[in-house]
Amino acid sequence: MSSEAAEGNRLIIAVPNKGRMRDPTVKVLDGAGIRPLEGERVYFTKTTDPGVDLISVRAADIPVYVYYGIADLGVTGRDIVAETGLEVYELADLGFGRCDLVVAVRKDSGISDPAEIPHGSKVATEFPKVTTDYFNELGTQVETITLRGAVEIAPTLGLANAIVDISSTGTTLERNSLVAIGVVMSSSARLICNKISYKTKYDKIEALTERLKGLRS
Amino acid sequence: MKKYLFVEERFREVLKRWGYREVRTSTMDYFDIIRGGAGEGFTDSIFKVQDSDGRLLSLRGEVTTQIARMLASKAKDEGRLCYIANCIRYIEAKNLSLREYWQAGAELIGGERVASDAEAVALALEMLDSAGIPASVDLGSMSAIRELMDHFRIKDYRRVVKAISMKSVDELKKLTCDRHAIRAFSLLMSKRGKAEVVKMVSEEAGCLEGEWRYFRDLYCALDAYGYASRANVDLSTMRELEYYNGVVFELFLGGIGLPIGGGGRYDIMMEQFGLDSPATGFALSVDLCVRALSKSDNNGVGDDRVLRVFYEEGYMEKAVGLVRRLRSTGRACTLDKYKGEQAGLRVGERVVWIETGDEYEL
Numbered sequence: 001m002s003s004e005a006a007e008g009n010r011l012i013i014a015v016p017n018k019g020r021m022r023d024p025t026v027k028v029l030d031g032a033g034i035r036p037l038e039g040e041r042v043y044f045t046k047t048t049d050p051g052v053d054l055i056s057v058r059a060a061d062i063p064v065y066v067y068y069g070i071a072d073l074g075v076t077g078r079d080i081v082a083e084t085g086l087e088v089y090e091l092a093d094l095g096f097g098r099c100d101l102v103v104a105v106r107k108d109s110g111i112s113d114p115a116e117i118p119h120g121s122k123v124a125t126e127f128p129k130v131t132t133d134y135f136n137e138l139g140t141q142v143e144t145i146t147l148r149g150a151v152e153i154a155p156t157l158g159l160a161n162a163i164v165d166i167s168s169t170g171t172t173l174e175r176n177s178l179v180a181i182g183v184v185m186s187s188s189a190r191l192i193c194n195k196i197s198y199k200t201k202y203d204k205i206e207a208l209t210e211r212l213k214g215l216r217s
Numbered sequence: 218m219k220k221y222l223f224v225e226e227r228f229r230e231v232l233k234r235w236g237y238r239e240v241r242t243s244t245m246d247y248f249d250i251i252r253g254g255a256g257e258g259f260t261d262s263i264f265k266v267q268d269s270d271g272r273l274l275s276l277r278g279e280v281t282t283q284i285a286r287m288l289a290s291k292a293k294d295e296g297r298l299c300y301i302a303n304c305i306r307y308i309e310a311k312n313l314s315l316r317e318y319w320q321a322g323a324e325l326i327g328g329e330r331v332a333s334d335a336e337a338v339a340l341a342l343e344m345l346d347s348a349g350i351p352a353s354v355d356l357g358s359m360s361a362i363r364e365l366m367d368h369f370r371i372k373d374y375r376r377v378v379k380a381i382s383m384k385s386v387d388e389l390k391k392l393t394c395d396r397h398a399i400r401a402f403s404l405l406m407s408k409r410g411k412a413e414v415v416k417m418v419s420e421e422a423g424c425l426e427g428e429w430r431y432f433r434d435l436y437c438a439l440d441a442y443g444y445a446s447r448a449n450v451d452l453s454t455m456r457e458l459e460y461y462n463g464v465v466f467e468l469f470l471g472g473i474g475l476p477i478g479g480g481g482r483y484d485i486m487m488e489q490f491g492l493d494s495p496a497t498g499f500a501l502s503v504d505l506c507v508r509a510l511s512k513s514d515n516n517g518v519g520d521d522r523v524l525r526v527f528y529e530e531g532y533m534e535k536a537v538g539l540v541r542r543l544r545s546t547g548r549a550c551t552l553d554k555y556k557g558e559q560a561g562l563r564v565g566e567r568v569v570w571i572e573t574g575d576e577y578e579l
Contacts, residue, residue, distance in 0.1 A: 069474020078387075089384040193384075199355055199451065200471040202409050 010051055011204055014071035017043070017056035021189055024096040025075045029054075032211045051204065063088055063192060072197035073205065079166065079187035083127045089193040091209045097189040099168040101127060102180040103134075106155045114138060114182035117162055124154035125164040127184075134164070134184045152176040220507045221319070225301050227347040228321045228501070235340055237299035237323050242283040248273040254282035254486050259458050262306045278306040279458065281483065281498055284324050289490035299323040301503065322480070322500035330482070330495060331431065334464050335438030337480060337497045341468055342444050344501060345477070350509050352468045352477060353447045356435070357454030359461045359481070361415070361428045365405070368424040369398035381406055382455040397422075409451040412436045418452060435464070460486035468501065470509055477505040524550040525561035527571075536564035 015029070016022045029035070034052050038045040044055050055071055060083075062076035067086040075094065079101050103114045103123075111117060117140055124145045125131045135142045145160055152172050154160040164184055167173055173180060191212055198205055232239065245266070252260045263278035277283065280300050288298075301321040323340055325333050338354055345352045366377055371393050380388035384406040389399060401422035408414045412432040419425035432450060439445040456465045456479055463482030470477055480499025487496045524543065528536035533554075539562075540552045555563055563569050568577040 067474070069472070087382065090387070091384060093387065194474055196469045196471070196474055196476065199353065199409070199449070199469055202449075206407075206409075 009201065009204070010053055011073060011201060011208065012053050012055060012071045014055050014057055014062045014065045014074035014076075016059035016062065016076065019059055021059050021075065021077065021097050024094075024189065028075075028094055028096070028212060028215060031215045032208065052208075060084075066192050066194050069194045069196060072194055072201060073208070074192045075189055076192065077187050078190050079127065079130065079185060081190060081192060082185060083129050085129055087195065089195060089198055090190045091193050091198075091205070092191040092213050094189040094191055094212060098187070099166045100180075100186050101130065101164060101184040102167045102173075103162055103164055103182040103184060104152075104155075104167070104173050104178040104180045105162045107177050107179045109161070111162075112181055115140070117142065121161040122159065123162045123164060124151050124160035126151055126166075127164055130184060131164040152178060220510050221503060224348045224503055224506045224510065225321065228301065228344045228503075231340070231344045231347045232299045232323060235297070235323075235336075235343075237297040237340075240284065240287070240298050240300055242277065242280055242287065242300065242302065244277050245274045246277070246283060246286075248275040250286055251275050251278070251282055253489055254285060254460060264305055264307065276305045277302065278304050280304065280320060280322055280500065281324060281458075282460070282486065284498075285483070285486050285490050285492070285496065288326060288494075289487075289492050296327055297323070297325055319503035320500040321503050322498060324496060324498035326487070326496045327494050328497075330463070331434045331438055333495070333497045334482060335435055335442060337499050338439060338448065338466055339442035339444050341466075341478060341480065341499045341501060342447060345468065345506070348506055348510065350470060350477070350506055352470045353449070354444075354466050354468050355409070355449050355451045355454045356432070357450070357452050357465045357467075358415075358428055358432075358463065359455075359465055360463050361405075361418075361425055361452055363462075364424055364428065365398075365401060365418075365422055368422060369393060369395055369401070371398065378455060381453045384453055405452045409449055411445075411448075412450060414450040414452065431464075456481055463497070466499070468499075473505055473509055475502075475505060477502050477509065522549070524548060525558065526550050526552050527555035527558055527561055527563050528552065529555050529563065529565035532564050532566070539564060539568065 015025045033049055035048040036045045036054050037047060043057065044053065046053055057065055059076045060080055062074040063081050063084040063086045065071045066074040066088050077097055081088065081090065105111045115138060119141050121142045122145055123131055123142045124147050126147060126149065128144045128146045131144050147154065151163045151165045153176060154163055155178060156176060167180055170180065191209060193205060248265055264276040266274050268274050280302055284298055299322065303317055303319050305317050307316065325337055342352060342354060362377065362381065366374065371377060373392055376392055380392065386403055389402050393399065401418060404421050405418045408417060415425065415429045415432045419429045436445050439448050454465055454467050460483040461481040462485045465481035467476040467479040478499060478501035482497045484495045487494050526536055526540050536552055540550050543550050558571065560572050562577055563571050569575065570577060
């Protein structure tokens with residue numbers, strides 16, 4: 001495989017190598033007749049569709065691989081695409097992996113709306129760009145603290161006054177005495193596309209997009 | 218460096234043949250002037266420094282605004298100008314070299330709309346062809362997007378541009394609930410083809426008749442240049458700079474993940490600088506063209522091997538005569554005193570190839 005693989009006529013799709021998005025992604029591609037020929041530990045594999053190859057990488061890195069044209073297409077969360085800020089096309093909402101990126105505070109904080117979060121507050125998150133953009137738009141200056149996980153414990157430990165984190169059921173927040181007071185964005189899995197690949201492989205990409213959209217409806 | 222020079226030379230040859238005069242613009246400008254032309258979004262990303270009197274200066278981030286300003290301040294209505302220049306701006310990348318990049322561009326001031334836009338697109342493609350880069354072009358239209366927004370009474374231009382540039386129906390749905398508008402914009406974002414794409418969107422939306430006629434005529438003109446088959450309409454084609462108000466276009470090549478150039482019509486910026494002249498133009502990324510050459514192993518870059526000529530004691534003048542003759546025929550050569558080198562041409566009583574011992578015919 002060459003760098004900027006998206007050369008030639010083959011389609012390369014970047015899929016999550018693990019995590020909550022992996023299995024539904026494999027399933028939806030399977031529905032479109034694209035099954036990997038090798039196991040999930042392999043980062044590059046041919047598929048049952050002779051015109052399509054898969055690369056398995058971290059979900060958070062998928063927009064990067066697509067933006068630079070290493071992969072033509074990718075499947076990853078809308079929240080992740082927004083966090084990278086990279087310009088890629090979002091061709092389809094694949095419907096799975098639904099979650100909200102929420103602002104949450106301690107239940108006993110007395111705050112019930114993100115606009116009430118005072119200037120200078122510390123906000124812990126795995127999504128610093130989305131968080132900063134959100135509070136800038138709100139007109140509140142906050143200090144964004146980037147964590148790599150377990151964000152929900154930051155308020156209890158005194159690291160932050162609020163968090164911006166993924167919540168699909170709300171149980172993790174509840175367990176940590178937090179309450180969601182606003183939704184920053186709603187997310188689900190997206191089929192993303194490199195802007196140049198879209199032009200150079202339009203027919204194949206459009207046909208695959210329609211196939212995947214068809215599976216959803 | 219060899220490939221940079223090759224690309225730039227080829228570009229200059231073509232630009233000259235098309236009657237464009239090369240200009241050099243300043244590295245620094247007053248920031249407020251550039252901001253007026255290029256718009257807030259772009260000017261956020263350019264480097265600023267303070268002058269001794271406190272005024273804010275900016276480093277050159279792109280050249281079109283500078284040329285428009287130059288024409289305005291000199292009240293000239295010169296038709297065709299071009300440049301090859303380095304530009305500098307903040308780009309969030311770990312690769313520092315990306316902060317400085319080379320652009321080759323052309324600006325066509327005045328002229329009839331369709332003919333000028335076709336000339337700009339054709340010239341860009343011919344420049345790339347001349348360097349052995351077989352690019353294609355996608356055409357969009359900022360005026361079509363504005364017209365659709367007005368038609369459906371959608372106000373937030375920036376968010377519409379963001380939604381379209383991501384082909385994101387979700388983002389669009391945040392801006393309007395009008396199903397007719399969503400259908401029209403969805404069609405605009407998903408269809409790609411020849412001028413008929415504009416007709417399709419026009420019929421769905423119930424406006425854009427003028428845009429459809431424009432694109433039909435543009436295709437006739439591009440066909441005359443022989444480039445219609447390499448041009449497609451994708452109305453979600455966008456340019457980052459805010460000064461475009463008509464057609465916009467992006468040039469691309471398979472295997473290079475980013476557009477290698479782009480441009481469009483920017484009459485409104487000319488008006489802002491007090492010039493009542495329509496204008497169209499484009500810029501190509503010299504860096505990406507060089508990258509395209511590296512990937513294609515293009516061997517048209519030329520032979521720049523330098524012949525090493527050595528003189529023995531007492532034969533320097535004879536050797537100077539020889540290198541002068543070689544250089545006059547275009548052959549690159551150096552001249553040094555012989556100190557036992559193993560390759561090159563050795564000038565003594567006889568002139569011999571050091572490697573083979575063969576005599577060189579004078």
